[in-house]
Amino acid sequence: MALAQAIKYASNNDDSRTVQHAADLIFEIGLALGADSKRDDAGLPLGFLDEAAEIIERVADRIDNNGWSICPCGEEHGQSDADQRVPDVMRGDAELIRKIRAQADG
Ligand SMILES: [Zn+2]
Numbered sequence: 001m002a003l004a005q006a007i008k009y010a011s012n013n014d015d016s017r018t019v020q021h022a023a024d025l026i027f028e029i030g031l032a033l034g035a036d037s038k039r040d041d042a043g044l045p046l047g048f049l050d051e052a053a054e055i056i057e058r059v060a061d062r063i064d065n066n067g068w069s070i071c072p073c074g075e076e077h078g079q080s081d082a083d084q085r086v087p088d089v090m091r092g093d094a095e096l097i098r099k100i101r102a103q104a105d106g
Pocket residue numbers: 071072073074075077079
């Protein structure tokens with residue numbers, strides 16, 4: 001899940017606020033899904049989806065523009081490749097979340 005990826009990046013790049021926020025969202029979304037799992041019209045509070053997409057896009061921007069790395073240890077061991085691929089994947093996930101959200105809204 002893209003939020004877990006966002007947490008990994010944020011924690012490896014000392015952004016504890018984003019870590020906290022994304023972790024809260026995973027918890028809240030998990031809670032909402034769990035509570036509604038017996039119903040067909042499982043309702044996920046749409047605000048959570050907006051927040052998730054925003055966090056994911058923000059982390060993707062940090063990787064692209066602020067040099068965030070999945071491992072900023074200073075030694076190259078393949079993380080540059082990952083850091084190049086991940087932002088696109090994350091933006092794709094954020095886009096998907098926004099699509100789900102738009103459908104749920106309509
Ligand atoms: Zn490393």
